[in-house]
Amino acid sequence: MRNQQATKLIFELSRPGRRAAVLDPPDLPVPEASDCLPAEHLADGPPPLPELAEGDVVRHFVNLSTQNMSVDTHFYPLGSCTMKYNPKRNERLASLPGFAAVHPLQDEATTQGWLRVLYELQQMLGEISGLPGVSLQPAAGAHGELTALMVAAAHFRQRGEARDIVLTADSAHGTNPASAAMVGYETRTVVSGPDGLVDVDDLRAKLDDRVAVFMLTNPNTLGLFDSRIREITSMVHDRGGLIYLDGANMNAILGIVRPGDFGADLMHYNPHKTFSGPHGGGGPGAGPICVREDLARFLPRPIVRRDGDRYFWDEEGEDSIGRVRSFFGNQGILLRAFAYLRTYGGDGLRQVSEDAVLGANYLLSRVRHILDVPHGERCMHEFVATAARLKKERGLSAMDLAKRILDFGFHAPTVYFPLVVEEAVMIEPTETESKETLDAFAEALFRVTEEAVDLVKDAPHTTRISRPDDVAASRRPVIRWTP
Amino acid sequence: MTGYLFHTPEDRREMLAAIGAASIGEILDAQIPADVRFQRQLDLPKGLDEIGLERLMRDLAAENVSAASHLCFLGGGAYDHFIPAVVDEIASRGEYYTSYTPYQAEASQGNLQVMFEYETLITQLTGLGVSNASLYDGGSAMVEAVLMALAADSSRRRVVTTRTVHPHYRQTLDTYLCNLDAEAIVVEPAADGSAGPIIDQIDSQTACVVIQHPNFFGRLEDVRAICDAAHRVGALAIQVFDPISLGLLKRPGDLGADIAIAEGQCLGSPLQMGGPYLGILACREELVRRLPGRLAGQTTDRRGNRCWVLTLQTREQHIRRAKATSNICSNQSLLALRATIYLSLLGPQGLRETAEHCVRKTRYLRDRIDQHDRLSCVHAGPVFKEFVVRDSRGDVEGLLGQALGQGVLAGVPLAPWYPEMEDCFLVAVTEKRSREDIDRWLESVGGDAADAAPTQGRSVAAV
Structure with missing residues (x-):
C-alpha cells in the first residue's frame, strides 16, 4: 500500500x-x-x-x-548509459573516513594512500586506453570532452595552426558539438552511411586544414564497431587533425581493442558507466581523459606523480591548459573505479566486455524477431532497434513502447537516440544481467507489440503518474514551489 | 573469476547457440578488424576477491590523515561541517544512487521531486527566482555563470573579478576564457576591503563582475555597492556565496546579485579529497532561458495528478547540440539530494544556529590569536568562518607541521596562490569544533591557551 x-x-x-x-x-x-x-x-x-x-x-x-526505478530494483537497459550493477563493497570502501573525510588541501604527506589510489588509477586508465597521458580532473564525460578539446586547441596554438573546426558524427552524443562550441570551435557534421558507420566519402569531403579534431564514438551509438577505423583515423592524421574518442562505449572493448591502438589521440572515460559508477540519479560521474604521450604536457594540472615511494601533486607545466574545476577531480567516483579495476584485473575486464557483447547479441537475436534492427546482424555492447514499422502499421511509437514496458517492471530503453534511426529504441543490457532477465524483457517487449493499441497508448498503468504534460511544463514553467 | 558476472558455462553455450555463433571470439572477429585487435593481456594488477580488496583499501585509507583522525581547521572552499546521520542513511538508498537521469518521468518521480525541492530550497536560500538542478562544483559553476553573462550580450567581452575570489575558481575561469573571445580583469583588493578598486574597473565593456562574499579570506564585501555599479553600466553581478553564511547574512538576491553560485559541499556532503562536490547556480527569472544544466518543473499527468518532469530542455545539448547554453549533460543529483535533506533537517533555525556557531567560534579563536605573541590575524574587520593568520617568524610549514604532529590540521598555507602571503595561512572554524578543540588548536601551534584565556563567563563587548 x-x-x-x-x-x-x-x-x-x-x-x-x-x-x-x-x-x-x-x-x-x-x-x-x-x-x-x-x-x-x-x-x-x-x-x-x-x-x-x-x-x-x-x-x-x-x-x-520508492518512486524511482533503479539498477538495484529493476533491469535498466538504457542504451548509451551502461546501467550495470553498482558493487556494494565499493560504496562501503568509499565511505571509510580515511577516504571520505580527507580535506583536498591537506599536505600531501598526509594523503599518501589517496594519492596512491589516484596514481595507480592513472596508470591503469593509460594501459586500458593505450594512451599514457592521463588527467583525472574532469567531473563528467562532457567535461572530459571539453577538457580534451582544450588540450587539442593548446596543441594547435603551440604549432601556430589556426584550425577552427571540429567534426562530429551525426550519430554522436549531443555533448560533442556542445563541447566544441564551448572551446570556440565551429562544428561540421559527418553523416553516417547506410551501414550506420562513418561515411568515409563524406568525411573526406569535409576534411581540410581547418579541421582540428574529429570526435567519434567507437563502437558508435548504434553499437557498431567501425571496421574502417584505421582508414578514418589515418585520413584525419594525414591532414594534421586529431582524433577524439568519446569513451561512452568503452564497456564493449576493455582488453579487446585499445583506442590508442586504432588511432585515437585523446579520449574520455565515463567511470560511472564503464567502471560501475554509480550513476547517482543523474550524477556525480567523472570524466578522466587520456591522451597521446606528446599531448600530455597540455593536460590540466595538478597530476599525481610518484617519486620512489612518495606520491605528490605535480602543479608544474607551462604548457598546461590550467585547471578545469576547483580542487582535483571527482575522487569519490574515481576511488570506486579503482576498486572496480582492482576487483577484475586485466583478464577479468576482458571478460566483462565479452559478457556485455554476449548479452547484447543474445538480446539482439531475440528482439530482431519483434522489432526491426536496421544495422547489423551483430552488435557490440548495445544495439538500436526501430519502432518505425510498428508506428506505421499500428500507430505505436518508440515512446509508447518505452512507457508500456515500465508496466512490466523494466526500465525503458533509450528512445529517439541516436538521431540517425527513426523511432529509435536503444538497448544496452550490460554484463550484469542474467539470461533469464533478458528473456523476460524480450518476452515483455513482444507482448507490448501485440497488445491493444489503446492500452499501450495510455501506458504506463502501474506507476503513480502516467504521461506527464511536457508541453504545459515548458510553456508555463513552474520551477519552484510557491505558497 | 571474481566480480559481478552472471553467466554460467551452460548459459554461455545456450546464448551463443541462440545467436548462431560458435564463440564470443567469432562475434568480435566479425566486427573488429584483426589489425586493431589488442594482442596481449592488459597489464593490470591481478583481480582481488572481496576480502582482498577490503584489506587493500583499508590499508590505503589508513595511510591518510583525515578530519576523522585529526581536528580539522582547513577551509578554502571545502569545510568539515557536520553531516547528520539522516543524510547518509537516505543517500545510501539504492533507489537513489543506482538510478539515472530521469528520462522516463514515470519511473523517476522520486528523483524529479527531489530536484524540484532542491531548486526551491536554493531559491529560498539565495533570494533569487530560479535555480538549476546543480552543476559539477563551485569553480565550474562560477564559469557557467560568467558564460551566461557573456552570452547575454555578445558585445561585452570583459569579466571583472578580484583576487579575493577563490584562486581555483579564477584559474578555472582563465582556462575556459582562453579559447573564447573574452578576458578577465583581476582587481587587487583595497587594503581596507572597500569596493572602490572593483567599482573603478566596471565599464561599458563589462559583461559581468564576479565577487565572493564572504570572500576567500573570510571577509565581508560590499556586495550591494558592487552590484549597483554593475547595473549602472548594464553588466550582470555574480556573487559567489557560502550557503551556511545565509543563516545570518543577507541573501545574494536581496543584495542585488543577478546570478549566485556556490560550492554546496558544506550542505551535507563529505570532503572526499575534493570531489564530487555540488555546484549551486541560481539566477533572476529573466535569465532562465540562458540557464545551463538540468531543470525540473511541475506539471500534471493525463489523469490530472501533479507531477514533475525535466523541463525547458531546448536549452540543453541533447536537443540544441552546438547551440546549447552549455555542454553539461549530467548534474550532481546525489549531492543535490544530500543538500536537500540537509536543508530540510536544519530548517531556518538550524541554519541560523549553524551560522552562529561558525561566527562565534571563529571569533573565539581570533580573540585568542590577538593575544598570541607569535601569531596575528591579518585582517581586522569582521569575518564569517574563516580568516588569515600571520606567523611573525615566517615558518608556516614548520608551524603547521608541528600542529599536525599533535593531531591538528591547523590551516591552509596561502603562499601557493598569494606569494606575498608566504608567512600566512587560512584557518576555518565550523560548528563542529568545540571550545576544547579550539583550545587544542592553540596548544598545537605552541600558543599558551591557558595563559591567554580570560576568566570564564560570557563577554558581551560590542564589536
Whole structure:
C-alpha cells in the first residue's frame, strides 16, 4: 500500500516551529553572533526554509525513493548509459573516513594512500586506453570532452595552426558539438552511411586544414564497431587533425581493442558507466581523459606523480591548459573505479566486455524477431532497434513502447537516440544481467507489440503518474514551489 | 573469476547457440578488424576477491590523515561541517544512487521531486527566482555563470573579478576564457576591503563582475555597492556565496546579485579529497532561458495528478547540440539530494544556529590569536568562518607541521596562490569544533591557551 502523503512537498509538510537539527548554544566568552557582524550585512531573519521534524524528513525521502526505478530494483537497459550493477563493497570502501573525510588541501604527506589510489588509477586508465597521458580532473564525460578539446586547441596554438573546426558524427552524443562550441570551435557534421558507420566519402569531403579534431564514438551509438577505423583515423592524421574518442562505449572493448591502438589521440572515460559508477540519479560521474604521450604536457594540472615511494601533486607545466574545476577531480567516483579495476584485473575486464557483447547479441537475436534492427546482424555492447514499422502499421511509437514496458517492471530503453534511426529504441543490457532477465524483457517487449493499441497508448498503468504534460511544463514553467 | 558476472558455462553455450555463433571470439572477429585487435593481456594488477580488496583499501585509507583522525581547521572552499546521520542513511538508498537521469518521468518521480525541492530550497536560500538542478562544483559553476553573462550580450567581452575570489575558481575561469573571445580583469583588493578598486574597473565593456562574499579570506564585501555599479553600466553581478553564511547574512538576491553560485559541499556532503562536490547556480527569472544544466518543473499527468518532469530542455545539448547554453549533460543529483535533506533537517533555525556557531567560534579563536605573541590575524574587520593568520617568524610549514604532529590540521598555507602571503595561512572554524578543540588548536601551534584565556563567563563587548 503506497503512502498517500508521499507526494506532498517538504514545503507543504512544514509547520512553524517544528525542528529537526538543533544546536545547543556554545559556551564561549564572545559576543552573540549578531554582535560579531556589522548590522548592514545581517538579514532580518534566516531564509524561509521549511520546518520539519526528523521523522518527517526520513519518511518523506524514503517514500520518494520508492518512486524511482533503479539498477538495484529493476533491469535498466538504457542504451548509451551502461546501467550495470553498482558493487556494494565499493560504496562501503568509499565511505571509510580515511577516504571520505580527507580535506583536498591537506599536505600531501598526509594523503599518501589517496594519492596512491589516484596514481595507480592513472596508470591503469593509460594501459586500458593505450594512451599514457592521463588527467583525472574532469567531473563528467562532457567535461572530459571539453577538457580534451582544450588540450587539442593548446596543441594547435603551440604549432601556430589556426584550425577552427571540429567534426562530429551525426550519430554522436549531443555533448560533442556542445563541447566544441564551448572551446570556440565551429562544428561540421559527418553523416553516417547506410551501414550506420562513418561515411568515409563524406568525411573526406569535409576534411581540410581547418579541421582540428574529429570526435567519434567507437563502437558508435548504434553499437557498431567501425571496421574502417584505421582508414578514418589515418585520413584525419594525414591532414594534421586529431582524433577524439568519446569513451561512452568503452564497456564493449576493455582488453579487446585499445583506442590508442586504432588511432585515437585523446579520449574520455565515463567511470560511472564503464567502471560501475554509480550513476547517482543523474550524477556525480567523472570524466578522466587520456591522451597521446606528446599531448600530455597540455593536460590540466595538478597530476599525481610518484617519486620512489612518495606520491605528490605535480602543479608544474607551462604548457598546461590550467585547471578545469576547483580542487582535483571527482575522487569519490574515481576511488570506486579503482576498486572496480582492482576487483577484475586485466583478464577479468576482458571478460566483462565479452559478457556485455554476449548479452547484447543474445538480446539482439531475440528482439530482431519483434522489432526491426536496421544495422547489423551483430552488435557490440548495445544495439538500436526501430519502432518505425510498428508506428506505421499500428500507430505505436518508440515512446509508447518505452512507457508500456515500465508496466512490466523494466526500465525503458533509450528512445529517439541516436538521431540517425527513426523511432529509435536503444538497448544496452550490460554484463550484469542474467539470461533469464533478458528473456523476460524480450518476452515483455513482444507482448507490448501485440497488445491493444489503446492500452499501450495510455501506458504506463502501474506507476503513480502516467504521461506527464511536457508541453504545459515548458510553456508555463513552474520551477519552484510557491505558497 | 571474481566480480559481478552472471553467466554460467551452460548459459554461455545456450546464448551463443541462440545467436548462431560458435564463440564470443567469432562475434568480435566479425566486427573488429584483426589489425586493431589488442594482442596481449592488459597489464593490470591481478583481480582481488572481496576480502582482498577490503584489506587493500583499508590499508590505503589508513595511510591518510583525515578530519576523522585529526581536528580539522582547513577551509578554502571545502569545510568539515557536520553531516547528520539522516543524510547518509537516505543517500545510501539504492533507489537513489543506482538510478539515472530521469528520462522516463514515470519511473523517476522520486528523483524529479527531489530536484524540484532542491531548486526551491536554493531559491529560498539565495533570494533569487530560479535555480538549476546543480552543476559539477563551485569553480565550474562560477564559469557557467560568467558564460551566461557573456552570452547575454555578445558585445561585452570583459569579466571583472578580484583576487579575493577563490584562486581555483579564477584559474578555472582563465582556462575556459582562453579559447573564447573574452578576458578577465583581476582587481587587487583595497587594503581596507572597500569596493572602490572593483567599482573603478566596471565599464561599458563589462559583461559581468564576479565577487565572493564572504570572500576567500573570510571577509565581508560590499556586495550591494558592487552590484549597483554593475547595473549602472548594464553588466550582470555574480556573487559567489557560502550557503551556511545565509543563516545570518543577507541573501545574494536581496543584495542585488543577478546570478549566485556556490560550492554546496558544506550542505551535507563529505570532503572526499575534493570531489564530487555540488555546484549551486541560481539566477533572476529573466535569465532562465540562458540557464545551463538540468531543470525540473511541475506539471500534471493525463489523469490530472501533479507531477514533475525535466523541463525547458531546448536549452540543453541533447536537443540544441552546438547551440546549447552549455555542454553539461549530467548534474550532481546525489549531492543535490544530500543538500536537500540537509536543508530540510536544519530548517531556518538550524541554519541560523549553524551560522552562529561558525561566527562565534571563529571569533573565539581570533580573540585568542590577538593575544598570541607569535601569531596575528591579518585582517581586522569582521569575518564569517574563516580568516588569515600571520606567523611573525615566517615558518608556516614548520608551524603547521608541528600542529599536525599533535593531531591538528591547523590551516591552509596561502603562499601557493598569494606569494606575498608566504608567512600566512587560512584557518576555518565550523560548528563542529568545540571550545576544547579550539583550545587544542592553540596548544598545537605552541600558543599558551591557558595563559591567554580570560576568566570564564560570557563577554558581551560590542564589536
